[in-house]
Amino acid sequence: MIDLRSDTVTQPTLAMRRAMAEAVVGDDVYEDDPTVNELQRKAAELLGKEAGLFVCSGTMGNLLAVMSQTQRGDEIIAGRHSHLVTHEVGGAAQIAQVMIHPVDHPQDWIEPEAIRTAIHSEDIHEPQTRLVCLENALSNGGIVPLPLLRQTYQTAKALGLRVHLDGARIFNAAVACGCSVSEIAACADTVTFCLSKGLAAPIGSVLVGDRAFIERARRNRKLLGGGLRQAGILAAAGLTALDTMTERLQEDHNHAKLLGELLAQIPGIHVEKERIQINMVFFKLCNDKIQPADFLKKLNKEGILTNPEDHGLFRFVTHYGIMESDVRTAAEAVRKIMEG
Numbered sequence: 001m002i003d004l005r006s007d008t009v010t011q012p013t014l015a016m017r018r019a020m021a022e023a024v025v026g027d028d029v030y031e032d033d034p035t036v037n038e039l040q041r042k043a044a045e046l047l048g049k050e051a052g053l054f055v056c057s058g059t060m061g062n063l064l065a066v067m068s069q070t071q072r073g074d075e076i077i078a079g080r081h082s083h084l085v086t087h088e089v090g091g092a093a094q095i096a097q098v099m100i101h102p103v104d105h106p107q108d109w110i111e112p113e114a115i116r117t118a119i120h121s122e123d124i125h126e127p128q129t130r131l132v133c134l135e136n137a138l139s140n141g142g143i144v145p146l147p148l149l150r151q152t153y154q155t156a157k158a159l160g161l162r163v164h165l166d167g168a169r170i171f172n173a174a175v176a177c178g179c180s181v182s183e184i185a186a187c188a189d190t191v192t193f194c195l196s197k198g199l200a201a202p203i204g205s206v207l208v209g210d211r212a213f214i215e216r217a218r219r220n221r222k223l224l225g226g227g228l229r230q231a232g233i234l235a236a237a238g239l240t241a242l243d244t245m246t247e248r249l250q251e252d253h254n255h256a257k258l259l260g261e262l263l264a265q266i267p268g269i270h271v272e273k274e275r276i277q278i279n280m281v282f283f284k285l286c287n288d289k290i291q292p293a294d295f296l297k298k299l300n301k302e303g304i305l306t307n308p309e310d311h312g313l314f315r316f317v318t319h320y321g322i323m324e325s326d327v328r329t330a331a332e333a334v335r336k337i338m339e340g
């Protein structure tokens with residue numbers, strides 16, 4: 001099968017599996033695991049922050065960021081379609097017990113003006129606005145321009161707010177905007193990034209920020225049951241991912257562009273071409289002869305895996321397991337289906 005569902009389906013490389021087998025480990029709840037400590041140090045250094053914390057997933061990293069920078073009843077500002085709002089089981093509300101002030105924007109950006117409008121006053125009737133949650137790269141496959149990210153951060157800071165960045169795909173964003181991850185991370189107080197997804201590690205994310213924040217997050221991680229013991233086995237794969245997998249992301253982006261171009265030539269397919277900035281291609285069917293569920297079934301039969309359409313759009317995601325030949329095969333399969 002050519003699996004275009006997500007970059008979360010990537011398999012760990014041989015180098016990762018070897019590093020896992022050979023990892024020197026200790027009990028990470030005692031902060032004794034040298035491999036975890038090295039991953040956290042390296043991640044913090046790369047992103048230009050004081051400290052890092054290895055966590056089970058991007059979802060856990062984002063939740064810890066909210067829990068560790070707010071109090072019950074506070075309000076956070078976040079994009080209406082952001083992963084934190086739409087795909088994290090409402091953890092911010094359920095567990096951190098904060099209110100979410102969702103922000104709308106045609107490209108899912110958060111502009112400075114949106115923060116000025118959303119922030120509450122000190123009036124005792126109003127919840128306290130504490131935190132702005134940004135995302136880059138965006139779940140919609142786009143990136144936020146760096147100058148805008150900087151302005152948004154400066155505005156939030158001037159208003160006394162903390163800023164968290166969901167940088168699950170921050171390395172894709174950096175490649176796409178031709179900057180370093182630390183330049184993006186400088187636009188937030190705390191950042192989560194994923195070692196799984198495009199970097200192909202089997203498990204894990206890192207949360208980075210100042211030392212005091214990371215100590216609060218460590219306590220909250222224990223509360224959530226995320227205090228792992230010989231976690232160096234997993235961190236070893238993460239270190240290999242940082243050493244070997246970040247540079248190659250351009251290849252995934254090139255494949256997404258190629259896939260977008262090939263799909264756009266097929267009658268009945270409309271590709272959202274302007275959205276192809278990282279490794280995601282969004283498209284819709286504009287042909288009455290085939291229904292989305294039928295299209296999905298036929299794709300599957302042709303050996304192409306993808307998720308059901310969401311808000312009228314299908315998404316193909318390129319990643320480490322997808323070669324140029326797979327891109328061409330997938331486009332051919334779509335053509336065959338559309339031509340009936």
Ligand SMILES: Cc1ncc(COP(=O)(O)O)c(C=O)c1O
Nearest residue numbers: 057058059060083138139166168
């Ligand atoms: C933008 C974004 N943030 C956070 C996450 C959550 O990561 P995880 O699946 O590791 O919990 C994802 C997962 O796809 C994501 O796309």
